[in-house]
Amino acid sequence: MSVAIVSNLGKIPSKVNPDLQIERDRSQLTPYISEITHFIDGGRQLTEKRREIEKILFKESLFREYSNDRVYRSRQEVYAKGLERSVRLFTLKQEHNWNDVEFGLALKTINEDHTLGLHNVMFIPALERLATEQQKAKWLPLARNYKIIGTYAQTEMGHGTYLQGLETTATFDARTEEFVLNTPKVTSIKWWPGSLGKSVNIAIILATLIIDGKKYGMHPFLTPLRSMEDHQPLPGIKVGDIGPKLSINSVDNGFLILNNVRIPRENMLMKNAQVSREGHFTSRGPNKGNYAAMMLVRVNIVNWCFTSLSNTSTITIRYSSIRRQSKLDPSQEETKILDYQTQQYKVFPALATTYAMFFVSKTLRNRYLRIHAEMMKGNYQNLAEIHCQSAGMKALASEMTVEVMEVSRQACGGHGYLAAATLGDAVAASKSLITVEGENTVLYLQVARYLMKRFAAAVSGDTLSGSTDYLTMDPSKYMCPLKSSRDCRNVELLCDVYRFRAFLMIAKTARKLQSDIEAGKKQAVAMNDNLVQLVRAAKAHIMYCMVKDYKESMSQLQTSLSVSNALHNLNIFFTVFNMVKNAGDFLETESIGLSQMEWLKEVELQMLAKIRPDAVSLVDAFDIHDDTLGSVLGCYDGNVYERMLKSTENEPLNQSDVHYSYHQHLKPFLQRNNHSKL
CATH class of the missing domain: 1.20.140.10 (Butyryl-CoA Dehydrogenase, subunit A, domain 3)
Known part of the structure; x- marks a missing residue:
């Protein structure tokens, strides 16, 4: 079958599939769909805002086409495209002055499918909940204006949910008024934090506080990881990607090894606990407040x-x-x-x-x-x-x-x-x-x-x-x-x-x-x-x-x-x-x-x-844009089979009638077998 014929057969009809239209015509709920949509969105105004944001995003092929061709990309391409989407998304947020609710609608529109999600989902919320007012005044403007890009590094290779067992240490040096961070064992290496591998330049690291040899439980430490000049890892830091996962491979989940990394005393987020210049520890509430x-x-x-x-x-x-x-x-x-x-x-x-x-x-x-x-x-x-x-x-x-x-x-x-x-x-x-x-x-x-x-x-x-x-x-x-x-x-x-x-x-x-x-x-x-x-x-x-x-x-x-x-x-x-x-x-x-x-x-x-x-x-009441779904089976018009055939045009194997591997492997094999029969 030639490419021209495939394209003709794969043309998407302009009308809704009759079988799907019948469903909508017969439902007594159809006239009231918008009512459901509005309370799901939080009101008519937010529905209108969401649709406005969808138009902004899906005008760009970066957001419109990525879900359709991602399956054909290499891991490096998937990560690069995800990072591009993050940067563009953050740029649009600044250009349109989206507030947190509006930005949340934008994230939902693209199914949160981008690389730097942890910056907004965990890094900024952690600063808001774990930092003092003075610390928030310094760090939150930098984070919200994307002058720093951060993540939240808690999980270790040997410890995840059992936080009391975290082995990363932050030892206070009263002489220099610094914390010295270390991952002393292979099991203490930070492992899994999103965006850590190649993207972020700073992290909130959860580590066990040690003062004069005494342990004071888990606390958060704001730790620069990469140079703001060339993005190279800073001294004492080894950081990288942990490798492909079952899914969500646009996100560079990472590992982090710390070797005598020094940070100022002020970089301990001290809303719930403080360490004075002299090394005195005081707590303002339950240690579980750090889990906020x-x-x-x-x-x-x-x-x-x-x-x-x-x-x-x-x-x-x-x-x-x-x-x-x-x-x-x-x-x-x-x-x-x-x-x-x-x-x-x-x-x-x-x-x-x-x-x-x-x-x-x-x-x-x-x-x-x-x-x-x-x-x-x-x-x-x-x-x-x-x-x-x-x-x-x-x-x-x-x-x-x-x-x-x-x-x-x-x-x-x-x-x-x-x-x-x-x-x-x-x-x-x-x-x-x-x-x-x-x-x-x-x-x-x-x-x-x-x-x-x-x-x-x-x-x-x-x-x-x-x-x-x-x-x-x-x-x-x-x-x-x-x-x-x-x-x-x-x-x-x-x-x-x-x-x-x-x-x-x-x-x-x-x-x-x-x-x-x-x-x-x-x-x-x-x-x-x-x-x-x-x-x-x-x-x-x-x-x-x-x-x-x-x-x-x-x-x-x-x-x-x-x-x-x-x-x-x-x-x-x-x-x-x-x-x-x-x-x-x-x-x-x-x-x-x-x-x-x-x-x-x-x-x-x-x-x-x-x-x-x-x-x-x-399901129509969810009002999910076709480009958000990105599925050949779920589009609003119901023209499933035409979309399935159309999708094969993106398959690299179909870009030629005869794949190069035929000449390398199958052709010699067939010729050898035919020759032996003669």
């Missing part, structure tokens, strides 16, 4: 889960609406795969989880901002609570996201395996969330330890507040509130069931721990012997918090009846789906009985049919 920036990133991760899921759901539901496969009725044409119940059971959990993540992430952010404001005033009363919530929600949200995204990719069949579909890369990228900013199992265990302390306080008669207030309940008074199948559509009642399951799993685990200790086991041994149950208890608690936050957010929503009904259907399905998925826990704790589980399974399938008519409208 990390907690913010965990809060942000829940929102990133929403963004990833909204992209994936848009692609899979639009594709499922135009893809036809086999026949339900032999007398009719092939059936849309979205009409098969099995397909709905693959893609609707992702859709429902997407909306759940939107409401949950919004609630979590508001909670974090409130508690962070308290901490900035010296009130750390709710620090443990927000640490529990941010760690647990990050873990559960990322776990759920990866799972439903992978099922969604599979739901697109073989075409979903194409790089041009972008689903595979999206799944691979989302998998990083399982380990970034705290490995999920470790985070669940941190939640569990908090729960064990709170349960002990409840047993002692203390009054509890916050997410654990239910631990004071009397389990003997519980009766399953689901008296009929209709009750299984009542999210308030379902939430009560989640709460009781969490209570019993926490109580059972706490009592087993206490029993093991009373039987003579050391506390550390008893903990290790119950880690699996501790994780299960933590998940049950966070799942209860998630369905509760989702329910309460929905109850406060003021929308038209059509929107309310459609979103309520998703809320019911999400809540019921996760009950059926975790049926063993609910039955084991006798939160429900077998009859209730049968009702739940019936309702679960009934809700698939309820969601089906509005599925396309519900």
Whole structure:
């Protein structure tokens, strides 16, 4: 086939695919799509601003075409293009004077697909949260005006989530009023920080403070890494890229080796702790106050889960609406795969989880901002609570996201395996969330330890507040509130069931721990012997918090009846789906009985049919630009097959009819075999 013929066949129709248009015409939600879009964006004005920013960005091929040809680039080209996008993005921010909200819209528009993301996501927030007012006055203008480009270097080759084990040291030299930074072992080498390898010239390094041989815990140190003149590493510093990853290869995750690197005393970020010129250490609050920036990133991760899921759901539901496969009725044409119940059971959990993540992430952010404001005033009363919530929600949200995204990719069949579909890369990228900013199992265990302390306080008669207030309940008074199948559509009642399951799993685990200790086991041994149950208890608690936050957010929503009904259907399905998925826990704790589980399974399938008519409208409401999706399967016009064929024109193998390797390898082999037969 000649190139000319391929180009003609690959022409993209100007009209929307009729199968997709029918979905929009038949949905009662279609006239109200903008209503959903506006509350997702935060109001009509922000929707208009986002679209304005999209026009600015996608006028440039740098942002418009990169996602389509990235698969054909080498690692060096991917990094170089990502860096180019970062510089251009920062330049546009300055040219248009975008504030933080507007810049956030720009980042969302390009799926945060650029190299220097850590500068805005962690470096600047860390300065805002860990520096004194005097330090902020010096460093924040430099960072915000991109006179310095920084990252946040915490994770080491041998230590990640266990921050007390960090081996990088910052030893105070009172004679020179300097800190001397070292990575004394191979395990203490900083490993994984984004943008560290080749891009940034400064980093906030988390290191163990040492004064006169005594350790004072982990603290942040602002450390220049590269020359401002020629970008060469400074004396005592060896820095580089750690190599290709499963995804996100535009970011140069790096390693850092420090050998007697000296920084001024003033470069220790001293909001939470200070070292005087004489070497006296004082602390203003809990050492965990230094985790404020990390907690913010965990809060942000829940929102990133929403963004990833909204992209994936848009692609899979639009594709499922135009893809036809086999026949339900032999007398009719092939059936849309979205009409098969099995397909709905693959893609609707992702859709429902997407909306759940939107409401949950919004609630979590508001909670974090409130508690962070308290901490900035010296009130750390709710620090443990927000640490529990941010760690647990990050873990559960990322776990759920990866799972439903992978099922969604599979739901697109073989075409979903194409790089041009972008689903595979999206799944691979989302998998990083399982380990970034705290490995999920470790985070669940941190939640569990908090729960064990709170349960002990409840047993002692203390009054509890916050997410654990239910631990004071009397389990003997519980009766399953689901008296009929209709009750299984009542999210308030379902939430009560989640709460009781969490209570019993926490109580059972706490009592087993206490029993093991009373039987003579050391506390550390008893903990290790119950880690699996501790994780299960933590998940049950966070799942209860998630369905509760989702329910309460929905109850406060003021929308038209059509929107309310459609979103309520998703809320019911999400809540019921996760009950059926975790049926063993609910039955084991006798939160429900077998009859209730049968009702739940019936309702679960009934809700698939309820969601089906509005599925396309519900993803259209995300209002994601085609260039943001960058997928041949998910474009608004639904012309999937034409786009798939068109995408092959970018494949380097197709730039000639005969590849050069044919002459090197295949031709001699065939000639030799043919000659031997003669």
